[in-house]
Amino acid sequence: xxxxxxVRYRITSVNSTQxxxxxxxxxxxxxxxxxxxxxIKLRPYANKLKExxxxxxxxxxxxxxxxxxxxxxxxxxxxxxISSNRGLCGAFNSNVIxxxxxxxxxxxxxxxxxxxxxxxxxxxxxxxxxxKRPYPIFESNNQIFDHLTFNNVAPLAEKVMKAFxxxxxxxxxxxxxxxxxxAVQILSTEDYLPIVPQENEVVKKSKMDYxxxxxxxxxxSELIPKSLxxxxxxxxxxxxxxxxxxxxTAMHKATDNAQELLKELRLTYNKARQAAITxxxxxxxxxxxxxxx
Amino acid sequence: MFLEIITPDLKLFSGEVSLxxxxxxxxxxxxxxxxxxxxxxLAKGKIKIIDSEKTKQYFDVNGGVIEMQNNKAIILAE
Numbered sequence: 001x002x003x004x005x006x007v008r009y010r011i012t013s014v015n016s017t018q019x020x021x022x023x024x025x026x027x028x029x030x031x032x033x034x035x036x037x038x039x040i041k042l043r044p045y046a047n048k049l050k051e052x053x054x055x056x057x058x059x060x061x062x063x064x065x066x067x068x069x070x071x072x073x074x075x076x077x078x079x080x081x082i083s084s085n086r087g088l089c090g091a092f093n094s095n096v097i098x099x100x101x102x103x104x105x106x107x108x109x110x111x112x113x114x115x116x117x118x119x120x121x122x123x124x125x126x127x128x129x130x131x132k133r134p135y136p137i138f139e140s141n142n143q144i145f146d147h148l149t150f151n152n153v154a155p156l157a158e159k160v161m162k163a164f165x166x167x168x169x170x171x172x173x174x175x176x177x178x179x180x181x182x183a184v185q186i187l188s189t190e191d192y193l194p195i196v197p198q199e200n201e202v203v204k205k206s207k208m209d210y211x212x213x214x215x216x217x218x219x220x221s222e223l224i225p226k227s228l229x230x231x232x233x234x235x236x237x238x239x240x241x242x243x244x245x246x247x248x249t250a251m252h253k254a255t256d257n258a259q260e261l262l263k264e265l266r267l268t269y270n271k272a273r274q275a276a277i278t279x280x281x282x283x284x285x286x287x288x289x290x291x292x293x
Numbered sequence: 294m295f296l297e298i299i300t301p302d303l304k305l306f307s308g309e310v311s312l313x314x315x316x317x318x319x320x321x322x323x324x325x326x327x328x329x330x331x332x333x334x335l336a337k338g339k340i341k342i343i344d345s346e347k348t349k350q351y352f353d354v355n356g357g358v359i360e361m362q363n364n365k366a367i368i369l370a371e
Contacts, residue, residue, distance in 0.1 A: 038302075045299045048367050052360045056332060150301050210362075213333035214319050222334045223358060230301065 004276060007269040014265060018258035024088065025251035032182060032244035038148070039179055039237040046234050049227050055210070056220060067165040068224055069195040076116045077108045078138055078160065078169040080192065080232075081130070082176035082239040083123035085145055089247035092177060093125040095187050099175050100126070103189070104135070118169070120160070122236065138163070148240055150233050157229040164193045176235045177242035183249050185242040192231065195224065294326050294364040296342065298352060300371060305352055306342070313366060314341040315359060330362040340368065 081100045083093045100119070104112045111117045118138040121127040127140045139159065144152060163169050172193040177185040212219055296313060298305040313324045316338025324331070340352040357370035 041303050042301050044304070045301050045369060048299060048360075049358070049369055052332065052358060052367075052369070055360070209330060211329055211331040213317055213322070213331060218318075219332055219334050219358070226358075233301070 004269070004272045007265060007272055011262065011265050011269060014258055014261050018255055018262065021251045021254040021258060025248055025255060028244045028248040028251060032241065032248055035237070035241035035244050036179070036182075039234070039241045042230075042234055042237055046227075046230050049223070049230055053220075053223055053227055056216070056223065068161060068193060068228065071194055072167075072170045074108075074171045075111065076118070076169045076171075077111045078118050078120055078163070078172045079103060079108070080120045080122070080160070080172065080174045080176075080235075081126040082174065082235060083121070083126040084239070084243040085124040085142055086247075087125065088250060089243055090250040092185065092243055092246040093123075095185075096126060096175055096177065097129050099187055099189060103173065103175070122239070144236065145240055148236060150229070153233040153236055154229045157232040158225075160232070161193070161225060161228055169193070174232070174235050176239040177246070179238045179241040179245060182245040185246055190231075190235065192228070195228075294324075294328070294361070294366055296366045296368070298340070298368045298370055300369075305370065306350070309345040310342045310366075311345065311347075312341075312343040313359075313368075315368075316340070316354070324359075324361060324366065327364060328361055332358070332360050334358055335368070335370070340370070 079100055081096055083096045087093065104117065108117055112135060115136070118136045119130050120138040121130055121140045122142070122144055124142045127137075127142055130137060131140075139156070141156065144156070160169075160172060164172055171191070174190045174192045176188060176190075178188045180186050294310060294313075295308070296310045297307045311326060315322055315324065315333070316336050318334050318336045321338070322333075335354060335357040337355050338353075340354055342350050342352075344350065352370070354368075354370040357368055359366060359368045361367075
């Protein structure tokens, strides 16, 4: 039979753990709301921008291909892995790491073996993981989530774009958790650069005679960098919202589990308490019997 | 025509308008109903619209893009 004091001690500790997890859940829920607002507001913008670009590129001749859509032989790869700064959010971070490792060992195994694969990390969890690995780190940024604004993300996107344009990388891939809803995160791997030409049938059909003001080339050269920046910003916002969603779910489960555990512990405690009382009564009765005799 | 003005952070405007005046990078221009499909880049400046109740509204932008087709205009502002 479990010791009464021991069980009482465990109940207190489980209780305080439960308080912490439920508080963390509350915090995540309020942070999630803010992050979710941000991503939901950005999505129509990003989609429209993509739409316009697709409309444009279906009107474009291939001659005016920009520096960002050049398909080269893939010799140097950059993987952008986006995780969170903090743990306690279920499989959120390990999923990113796992997917990145799969890419390193399969699709880009050759490049990474010949030391031509680099990694760019957002968030402490992946940064710490890959700091211990032999792969070169292109850049590692953990503060971005403190002030996640478009103006903070844009310079980083520019840096990647510049590295691609100058031939430092031939392919850039983003690995991040896409936010679907509070409970579901979709791990997605997106080709960032070079830009894949969208050859949709639908787009082809809706080929329009646009008037271009001032001219096609200028518009495209203005739009493509903008859409690339938006794409990275969107990935970061997505991951940020997904992190809070994942933590909220994880903490909700932890709170539920603590509740379950407490129930069991209370039962054990009461059993032990009753056993102790029974024992005491037995002793008293035994003592009284002995005195009588 | 139907107009939407969107920024990365919020939707500024959505509704029927009869006139849009825009700050193009080569100078200001206007779009009226049934304008031909157009794509243009905007400079920093003011967007003026006249909505269906004939009231004027102004929006400040730091640049952006406008696309119009089938009497539906979308401004991606910054």
